[in-house]
Amino acid sequence: MAERLRGIELLQALEHGELRVAERGADGRWTVQAWIKEAILELFRGSAVVPKGLEAAPAEGAALFRDKQPFDLRRFDERSEVRVVPGGSAVRRGAYVAPRCVLMPPCYVNVGAWIGEGTLIDSHALVGSCAQIGARVHLSAAAQIGGVLEPANARPVIVEDEVFVGGNCGVYEGVLLRRGAVLAAGTILASGTLVYDLVHGRELRGTRAEPLEIPERAVVVPGSRPARVAPDFAAAQGVHVACALIVKYRDERTDRATALEEALR
Numbered sequence: 001m002a003e004r005l006r007g008i009e010l011l012q013a014l015e016h017g018e019l020r021v022a023e024r025g026a027d028g029r030w031t032v033q034a035w036i037k038e039a040i041l042e043l044f045r046g047s048a049v050v051p052k053g054l055e056a057a058p059a060e061g062a063a064l065f066r067d068k069q070p071f072d073l074r075r076f077d078e079r080s081e082v083r084v085v086p087g088g089s090a091v092r093r094g095a096y097v098a099p100r101c102v103l104m105p106p107c108y109v110n111v112g113a114w115i116g117e118g119t120l121i122d123s124h125a126l127v128g129s130c131a132q133i134g135a136r137v138h139l140s141a142a143a144q145i146g147g148v149l150e151p152a153n154a155r156p157v158i159v160e161d162e163v164f165v166g167g168n169c170g171v172y173e174g175v176l177l178r179r180g181a182v183l184a185a186g187t188i189l190a191s192g193t194l195v196y197d198l199v200h201g202r203e204l205r206g207t208r209a210e211p212l213e214i215p216e217r218a219v220v221v222p223g224s225r226p227a228r229v230a231p232d233f234a235a236a237q238g239v240h241v242a243c244a245l246i247v248k249y250r251d252e253r254t255d256r257a258t259a260l261e262e263a264l265r
Contacts, residue, residue: 004035006042008070017098020036076097081099082100083100085102090109091109097109099117101115104120105123106123108127110131114131114132118136119135120137120139122140132156134163135161136161137161143165145157162179162180163182164258172190176214187220189220218249224243227239
């Protein structure tokens with residue numbers, strides 16, 4: 001596959017999984033293909049906003065939607081082996097969805113995203129632009145996986161294989177969830193989130209060079225810590241700020257609680 005594809009050819013290559021915005025190397029490090037994001041942005045800049053959905057519009061001809069011309073919604077046939085449950089889900093052009101994935105309504109997958117085989121995206125869940133989601137991942141109801149198109153060299157959110165993301169979780173700003181990690185419901189992670197690994201007695205932080213990384217098979221729950229700005233006043237008022245806690249690493253009990261049901265696929 002030659003680099004520097006443009007326009008519809010770029011979107012098609014992304015949809016077929018021939019290109020992806022970030023690649024995992026043999027050493028486990030992820031490399032961002034910045035030129036792909038630049039090409040997507042170029043397509044946005046060079047495209048007009050046009051009416052869409054005219055075939056289902058009222059008699060007077062008003063469009064149901066208006067969007068940049070190339071960015072239609074994807075359609076899936078039997079060959080795709082993707083299960084899209086009726087009820088308002090949408091996958092934008094330029095997103096890859098592997099076989100045996102299940103999309104529950106309503107969910108949304110944005111341009112440049114990559115979703116691995118057998119992943120389940122539950123109701124009201126978002127996979128943002130260029131997010132990389134591995135195989136056999138469970139994104140629970142209302143989970144939000146942030147997107148990123150600019151700056152072009154910024155790393156997207158990456159969720160490796162067999163991760164479980166609980167309901168109402170948010171993962172943003174290039175956070176990396178390593179294989180098999182578990183986020184309890186309501187956990188919010190961004191590049192500046194402080195994570196306390198209670199098992200190993202350490203703090204995990206993101207930096208400008210390396211965004212926050214959650215270790216393999218870590219089980220993460222929401223937490224809080226005393227505010228460090230104006231600490232005396234904060235202590236007097238009982239003010240805390242949000243953080244996240246690694247309370248354990250996956251065991252057989254965790255695996256049973258997060259197991260995917262093959263019958264759904």
